[in-house]
Amino acid sequence: xxxxxxxxxxxxxxxxxxxxxxxxxxxxxxxxxxxxxxxxxxxxxxxxxxxxxxxxxxxxxxxxxxxxxxxxxxxxxxxxxxxxxxxxxxxxxxxxxxxxxxxxxxxxxxxxxxxxxxxxxxxxxxxxxxxxxxxxxxxxxxxxxxxxxxxxxxxxxxxxxxxxxxxxxxxxxxxxxxxxxxxxxxxxxxxxxxxxxxxxxxxxxxxxxxxxxxxxxxxxxxxxxxxxxxxxxxxxxxxxxxxxxxxxxxxxxxxxxxxxxxxxxxxxxxxxxxxxxxx
Numbered sequence: 330x331x332x333x334x335x336x337x338x339x340x341x342x343x344x345x346x347x348x349x350x351x352x353x354x355x356x357x358x359x360x361x362x363x364x365x366x367x368x369x370x371x372x373x374x375x376x377x378x379x380x381x382x383x384x385x386x387x388x389x390x391x392x393x394x395x396x397x398x399x400x401x402x403x404x405x406x407x408x409x410x411x412x413x414x415x416x417x418x419x420x421x422x423x424x425x426x427x428x429x430x431x432x433x434x435x436x437x438x439x440x441x442x443x444x445x446x447x448x449x450x451x452x453x454x455x456x457x458x459x460x461x462x463x464x465x466x467x468x469x470x471x472x473x474x475x476x477x478x479x480x481x482x483x484x485x486x487x488x489x490x491x492x493x494x495x496x497x498x499x500x501x502x503x504x505x506x507x508x509x510x511x512x513x514x515x516x517x518x519x520x521x522x523x524x525x526x527x528x529x530x531x532x533x534x535x536x537x538x539x540x541x542x543x544x545x546x547x548x549x550x551x552x553x554x555x556x557x558x559x560x561x562x563x564x565x566x567x568x569x570x571x572x573x574x575x576x577x578x579x580x581x582x583x584x585x586x587x588x589x590x591x592x593x594x595x596x597x598x599x600x601x602x603x604x605x606x607x608x
Contacts, residue, residue, distance in 0.1 A: 330366060332394070334376040334386055337591045340405065340602045341375060350386060358386040362393050373403040374438075378410045379589060384432060391436045401437060407444035407461075407588035407602045408566045413538065415450035430454035444588055444602055445537045445565035448486070463490070463565050464497040467535060469600055470563050470584045471498070478561065479504055479527065481534040481552065483544055491535060504532070506548055520547040522555050529558040539564040539585070541571045549579035573597065 332346040333339045347363040366372065372394055376387045387404075394401065414425035433441060434456045441455050445463040452458040471478065480503045482491040488505060495501045504527070509519035532552055534545055539562070549560050559581045567585030569576075573596040576583060585592075586602045 330364070330370060330372050332362075332372060332374045332390060334374065334383075334390060338375060338377050338587065338602075340407070340587075341373065342603075343373070346372065348390070352382070356382075358382050358389060360386060360389050360393055362390075362397065366394075366397060366399050368398040369400055371400045371402040373405065374401070375405040377408065377589060378406055378429075379408075384410065384429070388432065388436065401439065403440045403442060404433070404436065404438040405442045406433075407442075407586070409443045409446060409451050409455075412447035412451050415448050426451060427454055444586070445490075447537050462493070462497075463535070463537070464494055466565060466586060466600060467494055467533075467563060468498065470533070470561075470598075473584075473598070474531075474533075474561065474582075476531055478531045478533040481522075481532050481548070482506060483534055483536050483548055484508055487536055490537075494535065506551070508544060508547065517543050517547055520551045522548070522551045524555050527552065527555045527557040529556060531559040531561065532557045533561045533563055535563050537564065538566045538568065539576075540568045542569070542576045546575055546579055567592065567597070567599075569597075 330346050331341055331343040348360055349363060350360045352358050374390065376383060378384050410429045411425035417424055439457060441458045442461060443451060443458060444461045446452055446460045452460050480491055480495055480501050482488050482503055482505050484507055491503055495503050505523045507521045508517055510517055534548060545562055552560060560579060561582050562580045563584040565586055566588045568589055573594055577596045582598060583596060584598045586600050588602050592599055
């Protein structure tokens with residue numbers, strides 16, 4: 330049986346567990362399991378964690394399930410919260426990803442599924458973690474585009490995953506890029522594309538997260554300076570905190586999944602985080 334805690338996110342097939350959830354006037358989340366679940370029955374839980382209240386609802390749901398004596402099998406949280414805060418950059422900061430990981434570990438699921446983890450730190454911190462790669466996601470996109478593309482690695486941090494992706498796709502060409510970031514201000518500069526001439530070839534930038542989009546806008550300008558043809562953007566987890574207007578001025582199409590939110594925007598092609606991406 331499956332407990333989908335977000336009513337707009339039902340990535341897995343199976344018998345759903347019915348529940349009621351609400352927030353008290355004081356701000357505390359609450360949940361009541363309504364389905365009659367047999368004792369020692371295996372349960373999978375899915376949740377989008379975009380806030381501490383989402384995490385709180387998950388913790389309360391797990392406690393409720395344990396009190397009716399079920400077996401916690403899988404937890405599916407495709408976008409792991411605070412994954413980008415996987416190191417302490419300046420004194421006085423927390424190691425945020427570890428805070429979330431410690432809470433998740435205390436829930437004692439047999440397996441925790443994460444889609445396209447930001448770095449190797451996340452699975453290292455989570456007990457019984459299984460990372461689902463972005464390979465099927467990108468295969469779906471390339472099939473949709475139906476044209477030859479060059480894979481663009483936006484920075485050094487993405488290189489290892491990009492080359493694994495290239496291998497899975499039969500050896501597609503990879504072009505490496507880089508940028509500089511001020512760790513105190515977050516400002517980006519110094520975009521570089523390590524190719525002499527892209528000769529009008531279509532380019533697909535692949536990354537795990539798009540927040541404001543500054544990295545991809547900066548890279549798009551440099552790719553055009555290297556004579557790139559059509560530009561496409563594929564990000565596993567789309568936050569899009571600054572909307573799509575500026576991104577759409579640079580990219581023919583933008584692809585993401587529903588790992589963070591369900592978007593209804595004509596500029597975006599959204600692929601569901603269902604069983605099709607779980608291989």
